[in-house]
Amino acid sequence: MTFHESPDDAGSRLAAVRAAMAKAAALAKRPADAVTLIAVSKTHGVDAIRPLIDAGQRVFGENRVQEAEAKWPALREENTDLALHLIGQLQSNKADAAVALFDAIHSVDRGSVVAALARAMDKQGRRPDCFVQVNIGAEEQKGGCVVGDLPALLAEARVVDLPVRGLMCVPPADVEPAPYFALLAKIARDNGLSGLSMGMSGDYETAIMIGATHVRVGTALFGGRG
């Protein structure tokens, strides 16, 4: 893992993260544009988000539907080319709102959510890319489908034509994440999925070297969440 200096303006922080991403991709002999940077703006207000948009960032991540509904309509009116990804747990009763607001949903983790999302997509004629979240460390407190249940959940998603593009994980804290990233990559490959949403501020370079297609970076771009 690399030590990141944390410059205090958004443009410099974005440049530093992009440079580190490019370096990790080059080390893995992957094209730099193979990885999408999702700037995780949860808890940060529009005044903290605007400088990052002005610096060129276009893809953002939020973990709560309601918070995103409060912040993003105005920002999207100012910038029509932004993409918004949902990275936090989704309740079935928020599926309609999530499909209306988000361009991708990284937290599909159970049958009720699969069904609710499919219904909302059919109703709205909008089909955000979906990632199935895997509880890769089999941790009790953590969201995500356990590895053993994944084939059945993916089968359910196929039946209702949910556009599943890949898998997502948050590995256990405070241990080396690489083995978990590698496991997620293998499971995705075994299931014919090419998308890999993995890597956060502390480990996105490692994730990129192991094949991440989407990294979700908050603190390294926005500073601490206080």
Ligand SMILES: *Cc1c(COP(=O)(O)O)cnc(C)c1O
């Ligand atoms: C908050 C969050 C992130 C970003 O975490 P940082 O360590 O601040 O980069 C990424 N993924 C998920 C699911 C999150 O909830």
